Every structure is written in C-alpha cells, then in structure tokens.
Amino acid sequence: MKTFAAVAFVRRAFTPVLVDRFALAIVLILALLVRFYAISVPAIWNDEAYSLLLARETPERIWALTARDVHPPLYYMLLHYWVSVWGDSALSARALSALADLGTLLLCIKLMSLIATRRATWIAALLLALLPISVRYSQEVRMYSLLGCWLMAATVALVCWARVAEQGRFAVIYVLLMSAAFYTHYFAGLCVLVHWLFWWLSRNNRPGMAITLGQWLLANLTVVVLYLPWVPHLIAQLANTTGLGWIKPVTLQEALSLVWQFTLMGNGASQASAWHLLPLALLLFCATTVIADYSLKRPFRFLPIGYFFVPLTTLYVFALFLPLFVPRYLVFSAPAIAMIAALALDGIWRRRALLATVGLLLFVVVQLNGLTAVYRQTDGLSGTNYRRDTEFGQLVKRLNQNALPGDEVIIANPFWYPTFTYYDTTGIDPRFEVRSSIDDYLKLTGRGLLSLIKDPLASIYIDGITVLDCRSQRVWWITDADLHADRPQFAKDRTPVLTIHGGNISAYLFTADSVPASAQASTYCTLKPRPLPAAQNCPPAPSATSANRTRHSLPR
Numbered sequence: 001m002k003t004f005a006a007v008a009f010v011r012r013a014f015t016p017v018l019v020d021r022f023a024l025a026i027v028l029i030l031a032l033l034v035r036f037y038a039i040s041v042p043a044i045w046n047d048e049a050y051s052l053l054l055a056r057e058t059p060e061r062i063w064a065l066t067a068r069d070v071h072p073p074l075y076y077m078l079l080h081y082w083v084s085v086w087g088d089s090a091l092s093a094r095a096l097s098a099l100a101d102l103g104t105l106l107l108c109i110k111l112m113s114l115i116a117t118r119r120a121t122w123i124a125a126l127l128l129a130l131l132p133i134s135v136r137y138s139q140e141v142r143m144y145s146l147l148g149c150w151l152m153a154a155t156v157a158l159v160c161w162a163r164v165a166e167q168g169r170f171a172v173i174y175v176l177l178m179s180a181a182f183y184t185h186y187f188a189g190l191c192v193l194v195h196w197l198f199w200w201l202s203r204n205n206r207p208g209m210a211i212t213l214g215q216w217l218l219a220n221l222t223v224v225v226l227y228l229p230w231v232p233h234l235i236a237q238l239a240n241t242t243g244l245g246w247i248k249p250v251t252l253q254e255a256l257s258l259v260w261q262f263t264l265m266g267n268g269a270s271q272a273s274a275w276h277l278l279p280l281a282l283l284l285f286c287a288t289t290v291i292a293d294y295s296l297k298r299p300f301r302f303l304p305i306g307y308f309f310v311p312l313t314t315l316y317v318f319a320l321f322l323p324l325f326v327p328r329y330l331v332f333s334a335p336a337i338a339m340i341a342a343l344a345l346d347g348i349w350r351r352r353a354l355l356a357t358v359g360l361l362l363f364v365v366v367q368l369n370g371l372t373a374v375y376r377q378t379d380g381l382s383g384t385n386y387r388r389d390t391e392f393g394q395l396v397k398r399l400n401q402n403a404l405p406g407d408e409v410i411i412a413n414p415f416w417y418p419t420f421t422y423y424d425t426t427g428i429d430p431r432f433e434v435r436s437s438i439d440d441y442l443k444l445t446g447r448g449l450l451s452l453i454k455d456p457l458a459s460i461y462i463d464g465i466t467v468l469d470c471r472s473q474r475v476w477w478i479t480d481a482d483l484h485a486d487r488p489q490f491a492k493d494r495t496p497v498l499t500i501h502g503g504n505i506s507a508y509l510f511t512a513d514s515v516p517a518s519a520q521a522s523t524y525c526t527l528k529p530r531p532l533p534a535a536q537n538c539p540p541a542p543s544a545t546s547a548n549r550t551r552h553s554l555p556r
Helices: 002-013 016-036 046-055 059-066 074-086 090-115 118-129 132-137 144-163 168-182 188-202 213-238 252-256 258-263 274-291 298-319 327-333 335-349 353-376 384-389 392-402 414-423 438-444 448-452
Strands: 408-411 431-433 474-479 498-502 505-511
Touching (some): 016 090, 046 059, 046 074, 046 090, 059 074, 074 144, 090 118, 090 144, 090 298, 090 335, 118 335, 132 258, 132 327, 144 168, 144 188, 144 298, 144 327, 168 188, 168 213, 188 298, 252 274, 252 298, 258 335, 258 353, 298 327, 327 335, 392 498, 392 505, 414 431
Parallel strands (some): 408 474
Antiparallel strands (some): 498 505
C-alpha cells in the first residue's frame, strides 16, 4: 500500500500543470539572467542619450519634440514616467527594455501554447530566452523591445479572437495594442500585413466562427481613428526624408544575412560569404518542414513563418526605392525564428527524437555564440562600436570633477550633444563648432536629436570667426581630432594644461596661464580677465547672415 501511495504522490507532484510551472520558472530565470548580465557595461550612446534627455521633458514637450523627429512619442512618454520613479542610470533605464522583452517572451509562450504542442512551446521558450538579437536590444534605451511586446501581444489577441470570434473583448484588446504599437514605431505597419494574411487564411478555419470581413475592417478602421491625432505629424515627417542620409542603400546580401545577424550576430553584409547564408537556409528548411506538417491547422502553420518573412520581404522591396532597411527595425519579427525552429524540431521529434535533440543543441550553441558577441560588444550592429570604443561617459565625468564656474565648453561635433548633456553635471551650456553654413546648422537643429539644443544660434562657434565669451578664462575643447593636426585658432601656440581621454575622444583644457606673451593681444584670444564694460571689444554673436563663412563640411 505504501508503494502505491508513493506512486500516486509522485504522479500528482508531476502533473502537466506543475511541470509547466516549473519549466516557466526556469525559462524566466534564464531570460532575466542573460538580459541583465552586463546590462550597464556598454556606455550610453547618442540614441540612448536622446531618449533619456527627451524623457526629462514634460509629456506635452515630448509630443512636440518627437513631431520634429522620425519616431512617434509613446515610448518616450512611458520612459518619462519610468525614469521619474527609477532614475535614469544605465541600469534603471535599460531595465524598461529588458522587462518589455521579457513580456514578449511570455507572450510568445502563450502564442505557442495556442497553436502548437507543449513540447514545441517549451523548445521555443528555451530558444527565445537565449535569442541574441532580443538580448541585444533589451539592453538599449530605445523603443524596439517595447514595439515587439505590443505586436506580439496584439498577435496573441488576434489568435484568441479568431478562435472565439464572438468574444468581442479580444477585438477591443487587439485594437488598443495595435494603436499602442503604431504610437511606438511606424514599422508596426509591417506586422499589419502579417495579421491580414492570418485573417485571410483563418476565414475557412471553422465555419461560422471566423472573424467576419465587417468585424475585421471595423477593427482596422478604429486603429486608424485612434491614430488620427498623430497623422499630421506623420505626414510632415514623410515630407522630409533628408534625415535618412545615414541609411545605406540595401543590398541582397544584407537582406539574406539578416538571420545570421539575429542569431550568430555580426555584420553579415560587410563580408560576402556563403556562411552568412547558412542560417537562412536552415530557417527555410525549418519553415518548409512546418508547412508540410498537417497536424497543425493551416492559418497557425503560416503565422510564425509570415511573422518573420513578410516584414523582411516587404521592407527589402520598399528599401529598393527609399533607404529604410535597418536591421533593428525588424527586431520585433525575430522571435518568429525561434518559433519556426521549435515547430520544425517538434515535428522531427515525433519521427526521430535523436536527430531533433541534436538539432536543438545546435541551435542553443549557435545562440550562445551570438550572446558572446553581444557581451563582448562585437555584434556589428549600429551603435555597438560607439558604445564600446567611445568612453564619453568617463570623459565627461572627469570633466565634471575639474570644471569651474565660468568655463567654456566647445564640442567639435554637435551630434555629441545628447551624450555630453546626459553625463554632464556642471550646468555649462556647451558651444558647438559649426563646420558648415549657419543656415545648414540651424536646419539640423530644427529636427531630430539636435532639436533638444535650447538656443542653437547662441551655441554656435565657428573657428577663426566666432570670438568666445570675453569673460572666460578657461576653455574645454572636446574633439576626436589630433590636436597637433587640427588645433583650433584660440589654442594656437598654447599647450593644454589638462588632457582627458575617453576612448577616441579627448577633452583639452586651455587656460589664460597657458597663453604666451606674444599672443595676449590676439584677436581670437578670449582667455584673459574681463575688462571694464566700456573697454570690451567682444564681437556680437554670429547671425544667419554669416551663412557662407565655413571651415569644413559638418560631419553627419
């Protein structure tokens, strides 16, 4: 009797529900570990600093400033409230993205439980927990992880709606989630194509239970209505595509190597190699296996496949006419890679368990290699080199310790403004060396991250033309140039009394004591005690009429 009682106890202890709970706890712990490991090691770079500076503004200002940028405002508004509670350190700010990505993981598990077997669900959960591209952007203060969370939640709501069409609450949830996604990033539109494909395939799934055409059109129309307040800003942004100059024209190699970038990491487009196409070939094999598996219902078989390949194909075709192909814009579709692989492995497992086990181990090893690249900051993605090589934070922290009231700070590149301001605690308003016409500079400050500069005209410094504040006796020059080869006019024949290096950027301090006697009366010498008001000969601040007085072209 004792033996039978023990067996019964063991059976009760290992019921499917308890096993699933245990597996979920293990997956969540693993996901948290890989997402928060070394999360604060990379330096805050320009895009992240822009997000954090924007989050310091009021919601009304955030709405107005993002209207002059290229992204909608919802992420910045949520970040505003997040940092007001948890602070804006690298750890606390990036934690928002990490938790959003954790939410995406949970939603993917829910989606797999709706469309596949338990085994496929937990295989996908393991692969999703280790997915390198998701980990990479869960450690960045940008909107891409949040976008993935909204879209996966909307996809789960859509599947629930399709399964029980008379449940109107799923339609309402879907509309709200898709509206939130569009207010987070415009590329939510790519997921709409996936949802339309799913709706089309699900119409004949169960007669009388499918989402009707009227219901589907009403839901999509409601999303459009909720988005109308932002539409004028969207139109204005679409009318100005000059800010897309940093995006290179897309190549077929870049598109085909996207799976490599998302799993093994590294810039596959920079080195044409057949090895970079191998992950895509493997994923296509998995997709073919899933399509051929008739144990899955037709619309559900195609949902994960469409979730990855429809956005990729659409963006590639569109980018042939307008440069918009940026890998991070497709991060929301990356979880589908793990889901497709899990569905394929589950199908193979039913016939050849050993082969499926070897395949699963291969996927895990590949992802561990990608995670290594993320932690070593060798993933080749946009911003990684800056986060690794430019120790701007350490430089500005040391400047904070050595700066005095009344110091001038001149930054050689205006695009460093967000990062400088994020780390700066001196309260000094920096000036920017303008290497183009003033008109071009003012146009740049009218949009994007430079729109955060409060008084663009007063912040202009043109080397050899603009005279610095005559009251200043100390000037900090922040540059990535060789001081011996590109010394500014006010520093001619002077030796900096202090040099601070931050990776490939340096800050040089020039003081009045470092000015030789022969240079004391120089036109551009402003490093001397302030004369009486009547004796001052300071020229006025530059105006837009100085537009053609240039030195070089402004780096973009």
